[in-house]
Amino acid sequence: MIDEDWHRVCRTTELGDEEVTQLWIGDTPLAVYCIHGEYYATSDICSHHGANLSEGYIEDDMIECPLHQGCYHIPTGEVRKGPACEDLPTYPARVEDGWVFVQYAEDNE
Template identity: 45%
Template sequence: MSEWHRVASEADLSLEAPLGVRVGDVQIAVVKLEDGIYAINDVCTHEFALLSEGFCEEGKLECPLHQACFDVRTGKVLNEPAEVDVATYPVKVENGAVFVQVP
């Protein structure tokens, strides 16, 4: 059952400054872009690293270890060394609170 989880308040998020959160065992990077707030799995698919500790620009999040890039909106991997996309999660904002839906 997918459930909505409150992971942050909207005020915690600034533009292109990823926030690492955890829902149960799932680590999630929550990223505010100009057109909205997005959530993707926080763990790089190449080697273990938290993408939320990486550099974010123009909707791309760069792994802090080996600079694989992921599209924050779609989770698509954009360059090697990673080969596999990261999961994306639906996001909603209610009364200034950010919720992420996690399966």
């Protein structure tokens, strides 16, 4: 049952350090990050005006929104700079056999 909620994202070699990629699960876009060898996943939708954070800029462990430069802490999803206004949902990520997986239940919402 739990395994059904794990979604394959990409090979680890396809997501370099301080890079982000987008993964759609059903109608939901997630942002998946590699930060100093660790993998993280958050909602891809900025809480301010809905920009895709996977098109933003990573600095250290923060993602900056490409539209109005709001910032979030990637591991926790916490807002660190406005105008982003609500923390991001975060999701577990793991590596297995060279692949990155994210856990997301489609009935999450």
